[in-house]
Amino acid sequence: MERAKKAVTKKSLPSPGLAPKEDSRASSVQSVVRACAILKCFRSNAEVLQLDEIATRCGLPKPTAYRLLATLVECGMLQRPERNRYRLPGSSPRRVRYRFGYAAQSDISSFARIVSDSIRSSAYSAGIDLIVLDNHLSAKIALRNVNAFVHERVDFVIEFQTVEKAATAISARLRLAGIPCLAIEVPHPQAFYFGANNYRAGVMGGRALGQACLDQWRGQADQVLLLEQLAAGALPQARLTGTIAGLREVLPKFSEQNVEFLEGHGRFASSWEAARRYLARSRAQRVLISGVNDEGCRGALAAFSEAGRAEHCIVVGQNASMEVRQDMRQPGSRFVGSVGYFPEQYGDAVVSLAIRVLEGDPPPPSTFVKHQLVTPENVDKLYPHDALSAKQGGDSILYSGR
Known part of the structure; x- marks a missing residue:
């Protein structure tokens, strides 16, 4: 009995010179594993990747990827030749001045x-x-x-x-x-x-226009005015096609027979004149307005205001320009939103x-740029420094992010 007990004890001891076997998953350090994944995601020494690309390839949240990248750069495992761009250290830095x-x-x-x-x-x-x-x-x-x-x-x-x-x-x-x-x-x-991803930006604006119509006019609109810029070609025109599609998502009974296109050339003055001519022949009481850019929408709104009919329209622009952001901050603004393109980026x-x-x-x-609807509710969060820029007589290029 005593001999059997000793045999069991001897068998349970590890062999000399060998460490006890451990679970490799339990012993791994997660941050090191993630750092290794980042290094492996580069397909060659010549490849230069942005933060978004690295985070996507490694399946990491961007804040986590950013912290790991900063550490790898600090330790010399990666190089950052330009802001937000990374490469392996084996590649030589650019010496040509372009x-x-x-x-x-x-x-x-x-x-x-x-x-x-x-x-x-x-x-x-x-x-x-x-x-x-x-x-x-x-x-x-x-x-x-x-x-x-x-x-x-x-x-x-x-x-x-x-x-x-x-x-x-x-x-x-x-x-x-x-x-x-x-x-x-x-x-x-x-x-x-x-x-721009023109169609997608248009859909975003059309949805906002339809929702404002529901909120203010119970979904009832007499006319939709879309300010064109035909010289720019078919792709920018896709913003208007997208606008109609977005409207129909929110207002299923909306009829395209109520849509009227006005050539505004993408400019304030031309759109103002086109809208003036429209108002001279129209008595529509509820008009939804959008266009290829903010300038055209601003021109149309100016014509409605000049005629004393500003309350007869709801406007959603494209570009979220400084002028429209300032307009949205005013009480009773007819601009309920504008799709942001963030030109400062x-x-x-x-x-x-x-x-x-x-x-x-x-x-x-x-x-494609990333779009976001800028509204009176979020404009100060996205562009908190507009007031300072306006006092200095310039355009705001300062923003807090999305």
């Missing part, structure tokens, strides 16, 4: 001004020489500017012009010169696209995409 050509739309709207300011700032931060020319909303001038960029032998062109008929000629000229291009808001053949994204192209890591053909 020259970009930027063809700005114009400075006619706060949206365009902020896009341009954002691109200038981001190019400066990235050490890029930026040549800026103004298209002045003219196809002829846009073509002349492209020829100037070719003459200057720039490495990359950022094109922000809204005349669709000029897009093909611009792309052909750049392709002949071997210069890659990124187009903002209006697609250009064989150019990378950055800008364009610069970082556009410049980063351009560098990726030049460094052999091209992005997808289209990159």
Whole structure:
């Protein structure tokens, strides 16, 4: 009996020189496992990834991924060549100083001004020489500017012009010169696209317009006015198609026979005149208004106010421009919302995409901005510094995030 007991005891002891067997899952440190996953998600030393891409590939929340990335950079396991962009340390840093050509739309709207300011700032931060020319909303001038960029032998062109008929000629000229291009808001053949997801933005605005109609008029509307910009082409027009779809989601009995399109050219003055002509022949008491951008919607609202009929309309814009945000803060504003495009973020994204192209890591053909409905209820949260900017007579590019 005593001998058997000793045998059992001896068998239960571990072999000399071997550690007790443990559960590998219990002994792993979760933060180390996650850090290793981040390092493994890079497919090559040349690949440069943004925070969003890393978080998606590793299945991590963005705050967690950000903290781990900061630690890996601090420890020398990763490099951060630009803000919000990461790569493995084996890749050599960029030594070439690029020259970009930027063809700005114009400075006619706060949206365009902020896009341009954002691109200038981001190019400066990235050490890029930026040549800026103004298209002045003219196809002829846009073509002349492209020829100037070719003459200057720039490495990359950022094109922000809204005349669709000029897009093909611009792309052909750049392709002949071997210069890659990124187009903002209006697609250009064989150019990378950055800008709105137009249909989705339109649906978002249409839903807001329909909900306001339910809240204020019990879902009863006599007319829907949509301000067009035909020269910009079919893609921006998709905002209006989306608006109608969003309205029908909220108001199933809404009839498209009650929709009227007005050509406002995407400008305040032209839309004002078009709405004036409409009011001269219409006695509709409940009119829903939207359009391809805020400028057109502001122009239409100005015509209604001039005629003493502001209370007869409800307006939802596109772009959430400084002027509309200020209007929404006023008591009794007829602007119940505007779909935000956040142009203050364009610069970082556009410049980063351009560098990726030049460094052999091209992005997808289209990159869409993230949209959010800006309303009187959330405008101060999203843009808390608008009041300060207004006092200084400028456009607000400061925001708190989404």
